[in-house]
Amino acid sequence: MAAADERQRVFDDPAMSISLQGELVQGGLVFGQTLPGATATLDGEPLMVSDDGRFLLGFGRDHGASALLVIKHVDGSVVRRALDIASRPFPVDRIDGLDQSKVSGFTEAQLKKIAVDKEKKTAARAVTAPETFWAGGFSWPVTGRISGVFGSQRILNGEAKTPHSGVDVAAATGTPVKAPAAGIVRLADPDMYFEGGLIFIDHGQRLESAFLHLSRIDVKPGDRIEAGQVIGAVGATGRATGPHMHWSLKWMGTLVDPQLVAGEMPQAELAGSAGN
Template identity: 65%
Template sequence: MRKLSFRAKFAFGFGVSAMLAGAAIAQDAKHTDDIPVSDNALIEAGKKVKNIKTEGEKVDLARRANFAEAMNDVSERQEVFTGAPEHFTIDGSFAQGGILFGQTERGATVTLDGDSVMVDDDGRFLVGFGRDSALSALMVVALPDGTVERRAIEIEDREFPVDRIDGLDQSKVSGFTEAQLAKIAVDRKKKLAARKDTQQLADWSVGFEWPVTGRISGVFGSQRILNGEPKNPHSGVDVAAPTGTPILAPAPGIVRLAEDDMYFEGGLVLLDHGHWLESAFLHMSRIDVEPGQRVEKGDVIGAVGATGRVTGPHLHWSMKWAGMLVDPQLTVGAMPLKKVSTPAGD
């Protein structure tokens, strides 16, 4: 994986009137790891995939497209914003699929492209960029004294591979029966209910570690061709490991969902790291936690398996911020292959 060491160009601006007060982030998902029931049109190799499912998503996409157009020439806009950063910092992955971790003053509010961002009592916040995000964004931080600072952010345009997987159980790919569709609908409702709330505690601030170590067998954003049928881009990173390999919490959090029989995911755990940042762990053979439970970084939450839609045992780890898929691999860096996990008891 290419290491992202660059920083976005930036500039800060003049004081203006106080911005809108912070509000809870809207939960309209910008991306989804749910599998579409209808068949997708054949994807031309090298092109990115985005399924627009609702009128709300269309409106949101149009608004963001208009904003992206206005931000096309970031360097020109920088001439308007002069000065140096004084009241907030951001660090992380300035790329599609990346997450930026921020720090500002207590009582400040933050927006990204006009959307409110959660800020905790210590001034910590985070923002994320989807697989197909625009290549520029505008962050605005309003301080309690009325001072407003702006930062124009450049986002790296990433290329994603095409991933063809054959040999899957066709009943997990398409041609679903009424009973299967009913099960898929029930599972979707469980996930939506689990994602209605988040904690303000910034559990993400301690950093992330790989929940399982081993060979990376799938990467975030790859275009999935399953049994010859184009599907949604891959929502996370896959790590091949033997069944029974312990899965560790990559960061602290609150368990929001723990289900052992989801149609596509098999054994599934959703872990809330705070501020709408969530980790999802799929295909588990064993689940050792329950909803509402708090876990610390490094705690065992279950074991690797081959449940749900798989061709073999592995952990699928995906992350969402405010309903939008982001790349978990960008939070942890290179795989420490010298510390490959082994099954419990070996």
């Protein structure tokens, strides 16, 4: 009975048992550290925790005002931390009077291509590395003017479109795109219907970077890459209106804001950036 009681001990917040770095906001990605050997859940979902206690937390664009992080330590103690998740305003553009054919609908051939592409993406996400490649931090894959932000949304002829999945940086076709952090390439395809040239990088623990509309791809699935390594080049392939670098981050199927982890855009690079 005493052993059972010991397993049920709950501590509000033992000193030094958990540290969180990052913004607890909608679209935020948080880097966690706890004691070696611990397990963790977020709102009941199991998290990947490295042997040395590193883990990730992510909060989608429309996440609610709170979340519950539960850490179980090897000594049987349990830490429950209620997290307050701050809301953020996201831009919404309403455009009416458009030709409806430009707003919705695909041909049968297009739908078949989209379905094939979806299968490729699903297969690429079937595995993830246990390593914490993300722990080295993130930098901008391309520097320049930010032309599209995470979470923005268009409402066309009254039809709400999917919110923008990442961040866009205006740059000329052929501008090198660099890996923002180390990882393993899971997908490298030059001809996706929506994305055009597309690369997935697995940063470990189900954190994925995706780069869209590339004009050139310099890596292949299975490649182990380092932060800052050139992986391809900016383009306007797929469904794009002009050359730019689109970068999205997805953690356990939830899109988060790359701009929050990459930090301020280096100002020295802005003056020479191309328009999108």
